[in-house]
Amino acid sequence: MKIILASASPRRRELMRYITGDFEAVSMDCDETLPDNIEPSKASEHLAVLKAKAAAEKYPDCVVIGCDTTVILGSEILGKPRDRAQCIADISKLSGKTHQVITGCCIISGGRVSSFSEVTDVTFKDLTAAEIEAYADTDEPYDKAGGYGIQGRGSELISHIDGDFFNVVGLPVARLFNELKTVDN
Ligand SMILES: Cc1cn([C@H]2C[C@H](O)[C@@H](COP(=O)(O)OP(=O)(O)OP(=O)(O)O)O2)c(=O)[nH]c1=O
Numbered sequence: 001m002k003i004i005l006a007s008a009s010p011r012r013r014e015l016m017r018y019i020t021g022d023f024e025a026v027s028m029d030c031d032e033t034l035p036d037n038i039e040p041s042k043a044s045e046h047l048a049v050l051k052a053k054a055a056a057e058k059y060p061d062c063v064v065i066g067c068d069t070t071v072i073l074g075s076e077i078l079g080k081p082r083d084r085a086q087c088i089a090d091i092s093k094l095s096g097k098t099h100q101v102i103t104g105c106c107i108i109s110g111g112r113v114s115s116f117s118e119v120t121d122v123t124f125k126d127l128t129a130a131e132i133e134a135y136a137d138t139d140e141p142y143d144k145a146g147g148y149g150i151q152g153r154g155s156e157l158i159s160h161i162d163g164d165f166f167n168v169v170g171l172p173v174a175r176l177f178n179e180l181k182t183v184d185n
Helices: 010-019 040-058 084-094 129-136 153-157 165-169 173-184
Strands: 003-006 023-026 063-073 076-078 098-109 112-124 158-162
Touching: 003 010, 003 040, 010 023, 010 165, 010 173, 040 063, 040 076, 040 098, 040 112, 063 084, 063 173, 076 084, 084 129, 098 165, 098 173, 112 165, 112 173, 129 153, 153 158, 165 173
Parallel strands: 003 023, 003 063
Antiparallel strands: 063 076, 063 098, 098 112, 112 158
């Protein structure tokens, strides 16, 4: 069956090519409002299911994949910063601490819905105000959860990670590869 990646993210499309070159990427518009009181750790999988279901309605004869990446610090979800001030505030919160990056994935095939979450722990260095401001002055943070890109200059902010690097960039490549094999069988 043809594979549809329901994502506008250029990073995800690039990472998906590690799994297969044989897929089509489509942008899905869907309401990403989270239910009240959802546990932060469940948010990305919830949104992945919404994105995949929206795509499955349009492509019922395909294997559809939806994904979402969230950055969780304690009980707070840090989204894409709306402006420089928010970026500085978010990176300041992450400085010197360990947070979780969770990518939720949902696969829908032949009406069957399966989903999972992959967690990577990311630890930031103790950053100075000047380092944080310099990073906020780049154009890297603004389309990324948590306001940083580990695959770019954001790597300078990090002391270490525990888990799948690709998961932080937006797609848990190894896990998704394995899950897709079970769906195709
Ligand atoms: C933490 C982090 C996030 N990100 C990106 C991954 C995701 O693209 C983005 C989180 O936003 P998402 O809402 O997961 O994805 P998206 O809006 O970019 O695309 P779509 O919903 O169409 O699939 O942040 C990085 O590229 N590097 C990082 O280090």
